[in-house]
Amino acid sequence: MEKDNGNKLRLTFDPNTIEHLGVRMYSTLPPVLAELIANAYDADAEHVWLNLNDEGNEKEIIIEDDGIGMSFDEINDKFLRIGRARRSIESETTQKRRKIIGKKGLGKLSFFGVAHEIEIITKKNREENAFSMFWEDIKKEDKEYNPKIIKKDYICSADDHGTKITLRKIQRESDFSADNLANSISKLFIIDLNFKIIIQHNSEEPITVGNEIKYIRLEKEVEWKIPDDCKFETTYEKRDQVVGRLIATKKPISPKTNIRGITLFSRKKLVNNPEYFSDSTSSHFFSYLTGWLEVDFIDDLEDDVITTNRQSLNWGHPEIQNLRIYLQNLIRWLEQDWRKKRGEIRENKLSEATGVNIPEWFSKLPDDIREKIEPIIETIVKDSELPEETNQKVVKDLHKIIPEYPYYHWRHLHSALQKVVFDYYKNEDFYTAVFEGAKRYINELKRKSGESITDRDLIENVFSLKDPKLLVTKKYKKLDGNSFDEGTITNIKEGHRMLALAMWQAFRCPISHEEVCDLRDSGLFTENDCLDALSLLSHLYRRLENSES
Structure with a gap:
C-alpha cells in the first residue's frame, strides 16, 4: 500500500492472493472474527464488541474495539498493506506490554471470506477516518484498488479512540447464534483478564466470552496444571515454557465438540488444533483428554513455524520435532496418572455409594x-x-x-460371638476362636441365670429338664396363637441341653487340654470342625439371647 498525494487510499494486490488467503482460506465466521479480535488485542483494546444483526433483510456484523485506532497514514502504510512483515519493523510488544499476535499482515483479508462489503471507521489522536471496500469492485481491478473514503481526518473528541468494522453482504444463509460463536471463539483464544470479548445477537443479552465456555458442558474428573503437576523425568530444555491446563473428563468427549486432544496456543491465539501428537489414535485415554498449552517460544524462533491459517505447526522443523517428542512423553505420563487417579476417585465413590x-x-x-x-x-x-x-x-x-471370609459364613454368626472371636477369625486362628467363644458363652450363661456354679454343672443346672433356670422355648407361639405340642417343646429343651453340653465336652475341653498342633495335624480336630463348632456356638448364643426365666 502506498500513499498518493496523501489523499487516496490504495490497495496494491494480486487478485489471486486475496482469493486464496481471504475468500478460500476463511470461509466460516469464527476464524474471520478471530483475526479481527486479534487485531483489536494488538491495538491494546480492553474491549471488543461483536454485534450480530440478522433482524432485517440484510445480515450485518459489527466488530468494534476501544484500542488505539489508526491514522490515515497508518491505514495506508499498515492496514492496507498485504504481506507486511510487521514484527520485523515494529516492536514485539505493545504499549500495554502485550506480545503482538499479528505477524504476516494477511489477517485483514479474512473478512472477504464471509462478507463482500466492508466499512471501517477508526479514531486516533482526535482524528476520525472512515472508508469502505467492495469485493466485486476489487475483482474488477488489476493489482490496485482505491477504497472509497468516507471521512478523512475529521475532528473527534480526544476520548474517542478505537476501530469499528462493519461487514455487510454476508455470504451466509443461516441465522446467527451468539452462543455457538462464543463457544467457537473461546476455542481460538486464551483470553486475558484485561481483554473482554463481548458478543450480542440482535437485542439479546450480551455474552462475555471466557476461557471456560468451551469446557462448560464437560464433567471434569482429573485436572493437571502444567508443568507444576508433571512428575516425569525429561531432558527437554523448554519444559518450563510449556504452560497450561489439561483436563480428563468423567465421560468420553464427543468428537462433535472439536476439543478432543490438546490445543496449542502462542501469544494467546491458537496455533495448532487439538491433537495427541502421535500417529496412534487408539488409546482409550484419548477420548477423555482435552485442554490447552501455551508455547509462546515458537514465535521467537528465527523460522516461521506456524501455518498461514494458524491451524497447525510445521512439525518437520527440528525445534518443533523436539516439542512433539516432549508432548508425546507428557501424554504417556498423563495416561498413567489418569488411570491411577481415576481409579481412586471411582473406588472412593463406589465405596461411599455401596x-x-x-x-x-x-x-x-x-x-x-x-x-x-x-x-x-x-x-x-x-x-x-x-x-x-x-x-x-x-x-x-x-x-x-462373596462377603468377607466367604468360606465360613462369617456374616451369619451371632453378633455377640463375632465380637469375641473377630481377631482370631480374621487371622484364621479358629481353635482359639472356639475356645474363647465357648468361655464367653459360659460367662453369659452365668450372668443371665444368676448362678454361681460353672462349666458342665452350670449347663446341666440352668437347662435342667425338671427345674430349668432359663427356658429357651417359652416366648414362642404358633402364628395362630396356640402353643406348640408338648412333645416338641420337650425335644427342643432336651436337645438344647445336649448341644450345650456337647459344645463344652466335645469342643471346649479337647482344645483346653491338648496342643492345637496335635489336634490339627492328626486330623482329630480340624479347622473345619472348628468352623462347625462356631456355627453351633452361634445357635447357642441365639437361644440364650431369647431365653426367659
Missing part, C-alpha cells in the same frame, strides 16, 4: 477368591462405561455373594 470398603473387602478374602474377584472389580472401577447405578449394583451384588 457401603463396601473395597480395599478392606479384598484384604479379608482368601487369596484364591481375591485373585478371581479383583480383576472384575478393577475393570468396573477403572474402565467401565456403564451407568454409575449399574456399577454400584454389580459391586453390591458381588459383595453379597
Whole structure:
C-alpha cells in the first residue's frame, strides 16, 4: 500500500492472493472474527464488541474495539498493506506490554471470506477516518484498488479512540447464534483478564466470552496444571515454557465438540488444533483428554513455524520435532496418572455409594477368591462405561455373594460371638476362636441365670429338664396363637441341653487340654470342625439371647 498525494487510499494486490488467503482460506465466521479480535488485542483494546444483526433483510456484523485506532497514514502504510512483515519493523510488544499476535499482515483479508462489503471507521489522536471496500469492485481491478473514503481526518473528541468494522453482504444463509460463536471463539483464544470479548445477537443479552465456555458442558474428573503437576523425568530444555491446563473428563468427549486432544496456543491465539501428537489414535485415554498449552517460544524462533491459517505447526522443523517428542512423553505420563487417579476417585465413590470398603473387602478374602474377584472389580472401577447405578449394583451384588471370609459364613454368626472371636477369625486362628467363644458363652450363661456354679454343672443346672433356670422355648407361639405340642417343646429343651453340653465336652475341653498342633495335624480336630463348632456356638448364643426365666 502506498500513499498518493496523501489523499487516496490504495490497495496494491494480486487478485489471486486475496482469493486464496481471504475468500478460500476463511470461509466460516469464527476464524474471520478471530483475526479481527486479534487485531483489536494488538491495538491494546480492553474491549471488543461483536454485534450480530440478522433482524432485517440484510445480515450485518459489527466488530468494534476501544484500542488505539489508526491514522490515515497508518491505514495506508499498515492496514492496507498485504504481506507486511510487521514484527520485523515494529516492536514485539505493545504499549500495554502485550506480545503482538499479528505477524504476516494477511489477517485483514479474512473478512472477504464471509462478507463482500466492508466499512471501517477508526479514531486516533482526535482524528476520525472512515472508508469502505467492495469485493466485486476489487475483482474488477488489476493489482490496485482505491477504497472509497468516507471521512478523512475529521475532528473527534480526544476520548474517542478505537476501530469499528462493519461487514455487510454476508455470504451466509443461516441465522446467527451468539452462543455457538462464543463457544467457537473461546476455542481460538486464551483470553486475558484485561481483554473482554463481548458478543450480542440482535437485542439479546450480551455474552462475555471466557476461557471456560468451551469446557462448560464437560464433567471434569482429573485436572493437571502444567508443568507444576508433571512428575516425569525429561531432558527437554523448554519444559518450563510449556504452560497450561489439561483436563480428563468423567465421560468420553464427543468428537462433535472439536476439543478432543490438546490445543496449542502462542501469544494467546491458537496455533495448532487439538491433537495427541502421535500417529496412534487408539488409546482409550484419548477420548477423555482435552485442554490447552501455551508455547509462546515458537514465535521467537528465527523460522516461521506456524501455518498461514494458524491451524497447525510445521512439525518437520527440528525445534518443533523436539516439542512433539516432549508432548508425546507428557501424554504417556498423563495416561498413567489418569488411570491411577481415576481409579481412586471411582473406588472412593463406589465405596461411599455401596457401603463396601473395597480395599478392606479384598484384604479379608482368601487369596484364591481375591485373585478371581479383583480383576472384575478393577475393570468396573477403572474402565467401565456403564451407568454409575449399574456399577454400584454389580459391586453390591458381588459383595453379597462373596462377603468377607466367604468360606465360613462369617456374616451369619451371632453378633455377640463375632465380637469375641473377630481377631482370631480374621487371622484364621479358629481353635482359639472356639475356645474363647465357648468361655464367653459360659460367662453369659452365668450372668443371665444368676448362678454361681460353672462349666458342665452350670449347663446341666440352668437347662435342667425338671427345674430349668432359663427356658429357651417359652416366648414362642404358633402364628395362630396356640402353643406348640408338648412333645416338641420337650425335644427342643432336651436337645438344647445336649448341644450345650456337647459344645463344652466335645469342643471346649479337647482344645483346653491338648496342643492345637496335635489336634490339627492328626486330623482329630480340624479347622473345619472348628468352623462347625462356631456355627453351633452361634445357635447357642441365639437361644440364650431369647431365653426367659
